[in-house]
Amino acid sequence: MTFPALQAARAHSAAVVARCSGDHVSAIEMQRTALRSPASVGDLRRVAEELEDLGSLVWEARQARDEAAYLAGAASAIRERIGSANPPARAAALTSLRTTLSSEAAWERGEAATIDAAIEVALAMSDAATTTS
Numbered sequence: 001m002t003f004p005a006l007q008a009a010r011a012h013s014a015a016v017v018a019r020c021s022g023d024h025v026s027a028i029e030m031q032r033t034a035l036r037s038p039a040s041v042g043d044l045r046r047v048a049e050e051l052e053d054l055g056s057l058v059w060e061a062r063q064a065r066d067e068a069a070y071l072a073g074a075a076s077a078i079r080e081r082i083g084s085a086n087p088p089a090r091a092a093a094l095t096s097l098r099t100t101l102s103s104e105a106a107w108e109r110g111e112a113a114t115i116d117a118a119i120e121v122a123l124a125m126s127d128a129a130t131t132t133s
Contacts, residue, residue, distance in 0.1 A: 003044075004038065009032070009034075011033035012114060018030055024060070028057060032054075035122060039115075040048065044078050044084075046079070047115065048082075051052070051072070051078070055070070056068065059097065065106070066103050066106040067106075068112075070118075071122055072107065073106065073109065074122075076094075076110065076111060077110065077111040077112070099100075
């Protein structure tokens with residue numbers, strides 16, 4: 001029997017390895033798994049982290065500005081809701097990503113989305129990214 005948190009950590013680690021090796025298709029698939037596991041048990045801090053990572057990955061893989069901004073905006077709203085700030089290095093990276101993306105409308109749509117809607121959109125976006133990489 002495997003626990004959801006362990007599945008998420010394993011998938012997240014596999015996504016990092018795939019991303020570092022330039023295999024965006026595998027990285028996106030593993031990131032999807034990493035997102036599903038914490039979502040299924042209501043771990044909103046991990047959901048926010050996985051949305052941030054998936055947004056960054058979709059930007060890196062496809063230069064998908066609006067999709068990346070939407071995911072990062074949704075993660076930002078989740079973090080604000082639960083009072084979970086990012087560590088300084090991660091916060092700086094996300095600030096840089098937000099500046100690079102310069103897609104405030106998409107960021108705001110992400111912030112306004114429900115958690116379930118953001119997850120649904122993230123999984124649908126990553127399906128598109130997997131088929132176009």
